Amino acid sequence: MTRATQTLLLTVTGAVLVRMAMGDTYLRYVNSWMRWPLLACGALLVLLAVVDMWRDEPKADGQPDHAPDGEPESSHVPRAAWLLFVPSLVFFLIAPPALGAHFAERAQTAVVPAEPSTEVVLPELPTTDPVPLLLEDVIIRAAYDGDTLADRRLEITGFVSRDASGDWFVTQFGMNCCAADATVMKVLATGAEAPADDQWVKVVGRYVADTGVGGGTPPEVTVEDVQLIDAPTNQYR
Template sequence: MVAAVTRATQTLLLAVTGAVLVRMAAGDSYLRYVNSWMRWPLIACGVFLIVLALADLWRDQGSQGDEHDAHVPRAAWLLFAPSLVFFLVAPPALGAHFAERAQNATVPIKDASEVSLPPLPEADPVPLTLDDVLFRAAYDDGATLADRRLELTGFVSRDKSGTWYVTQFGMNCCAADATVMRVAATGVEPPPDDQWVRVVATHVPGTGDGGVDSPEVTVEELELIEAPKNQYR
């Protein structure tokens, strides 16, 4: 049977868990799991756990409880699970495998008279985020995208039919609520799944209209790039 966790061991686990949170938030690894604005809340939680552990240790040094009182439930060992996950398996950011099985981000459709889409900047090509492409394609048959060369960034994913996409995940809070933003790509051979790319492409009129199906672009240039530190939008 698993030995009961002593009060001292519980204190150690609290401290280790707090230290892991601080370490994750101090670097970039926390961006695999939560949004960037969560950095300071994570640091605060980690510091709180460390302070709690130190306070518990100080309190035990001043007490003389018997052996029975010095033990806590075996379930306290579960406190170590997050630390093991982080140090041993460290799940990567969501990628092509999840994108293939997830639903596309749905653009809320409004009457065209209620939507004001400013013209794109004069740059050529013009850098656009994938959510901006989705939104613009959903209105006026992508009129603001017409005859413009777009620069898009994302990773490569595919659907069951073999169509490949420039893809990113949108995230409000954490990876659990991530939605897929993707644009179907044609015109060049696709790189391997999960490879990050920067493409210069033109929007195919009539695709993405309605905000449900993915817009399609014809790729003119494709560049392989390194994955960014923050892989979510």
């Protein structure tokens, strides 16, 4: 691989990072706070490519730079550098979507301790009916203090996933850094026909008491209404 090719790969890789971070595409793969680090890394790669091009210009005598052993420096650029082009090519040709139902069936499910602490005190829910809750809030309340959900109609949002038995869930992924560390948060939906897998929905349902306790099974709601919605820009929590 020549120095010119190495410079091209640096430029392409940097440009891809900048392009991802300038829009919303990066939210499919990493957390929202990583926009500025991605922009900085992309700009740095492009800058390094420009500097490398400047250093690679011929000397005044027209002779190229040489390594200490007398061979051209270009021969010392590892061929493995071609691997840098692979993620850039994948992004431009495929642009993989955010994680969805297929991965949710196989990924680690977010759980709480088998014996939740009795010292956890959760605030009372607002009097709104139905009360809108994040999936993680439903899971925590079901495990630690299901009484706060008793006889309440909940409004929850997520995408549709299923298990091997055909039951369907309102699902969302939570992640700390990137899609590689994502865990599944889901609530079992019963009493209504399931929409298509990966379809985002807003579900109104009544919490089924004593489900999701101890993290062994997900909480359950008896569905009263299912509204099909567009996927949000940021599909992770």
